[in-house]
Amino acid sequence: xxxxxxFQTRGSPQNRPEEVGALxxxxxxxxxxxxxxxxxxxxxxxxxHLFRAILVRGAFDAELMLDELRGHRLGLDEIIDLYIPQAxxxxxxxxxxxxxxxxxxxxxxxxxxxxxxxATGRIRLDLTPDDSRLRVLAILPHNEQHFLGVSVAAAQMRxxxxxxxxxxxxxxxALSARLLEDIPDLVLISCARLESLETVAETVQTxxxxxxxxxxxxxxxxxLADGDIxxxxxxxxxxxxxxxxKEAIAFCSNSGKVPTPR
Numbered sequence: 001x002x003x004x005x006x007f008q009t010r011g012s013p014q015n016r017p018e019e020v021g022a023l024x025x026x027x028x029x030x031x032x033x034x035x036x037x038x039x040x041x042x043x044x045x046x047x048x049h050l051f052r053a054i055l056v057r058g059a060f061d062a063e064l065m066l067d068e069l070r071g072h073r074l075g076l077d078e079i080i081d082l083y084i085p086q087a088x089x090x091x092x093x094x095x096x097x098x099x100x101x102x103x104x105x106x107x108x109x110x111x112x113x114x115x116x117x118x119a120t121g122r123i124r125l126d127l128t129p130d131d132s133r134l135r136v137l138a139i140l141p142h143n144e145q146h147f148l149g150v151s152v153a154a155a156q157m158r159x160x161x162x163x164x165x166x167x168x169x170x171x172x173x174a175l176s177a178r179l180l181e182d183i184p185d186l187v188l189i190s191c192a193r194l195e196s197l198e199t200v201a202e203t204v205q206t207x208x209x210x211x212x213x214x215x216x217x218x219x220x221x222x223x224l225a226d227g228d229i230x231x232x233x234x235x236x237x238x239x240x241x242x243x244x245x246k247e248a249i250a251f252c253s254n255s256g257k258v259p260t261p262r
């Protein structure tokens with residue numbers, strides 16, 4: 001037997017085409033599964049990795065986590081608009097299913113907030129004061145706790161060229177005082193629970209009574225999944241109910257609202 005014959009008999013792929021074909025199919029299948037996305041477009045493999053990272057015991061490095069996500073060829077916009085909100089939704093679902101504790105949810109949300117801050121910090125924005133910019137006030141009403149959603153919405157609107165300020169859990173008195181100096185063209189109220197709609201309605205009344213130039217008031221947030229849009233609008237008194245900041249800004253523009261002079 002020649003040396004070449006001996007080599008081919010023991011290990012040459014030419015003599016094992018079925019095994020090679022099966023291995024190749026398995027590799028392709030694994031790669032396809034890793035790249036599979038959910039209905040919103042997030043790659044499940046990457047989302048799973050992020051979800052595990054925000055729940056792991058020990059230290060969390062937001063800068064390192066962002067670099068890892070970028071290593072999966074994700075843009076900063078994708079991370080902010082898709083992966084962070086999706087991971088946040090998973091936290092809520094896991095808590096409802098009693099798979100994680102409320103403490104885990106709190107830690108995970110804080111880590112996502114740190115990741116959001118790291119991601120937004122790497123985006124260069126033109127923050128030069130400009131009278132042509134739409135001024136937006138994003139409000140998380142009193143007793144609501146989903147600060148991450150408001151922060152994501154604010155980041156989205158800043159990237160769209162808006163000047164955005166955020167009100168977290170302020171009393172109606174504090175909100176009224178804020179409106180004396182912070183005059184918005186659009187107010188976006190974020191709400192997660194039907195139980196908070198009364199507070200939202202009172203917030204809207206506070207905005208309507210303030211000596212400001214009649215801003216467009218929009219309602220968004222997880223509450224939209226539990227309530228009828230027309231009913232939510234009637235119960236709160238907002239101008240528009242939407243789950244998209246783009247839709248809120250478009251509604252504001254179509255209503256003829258222009259940036260208020262300083």
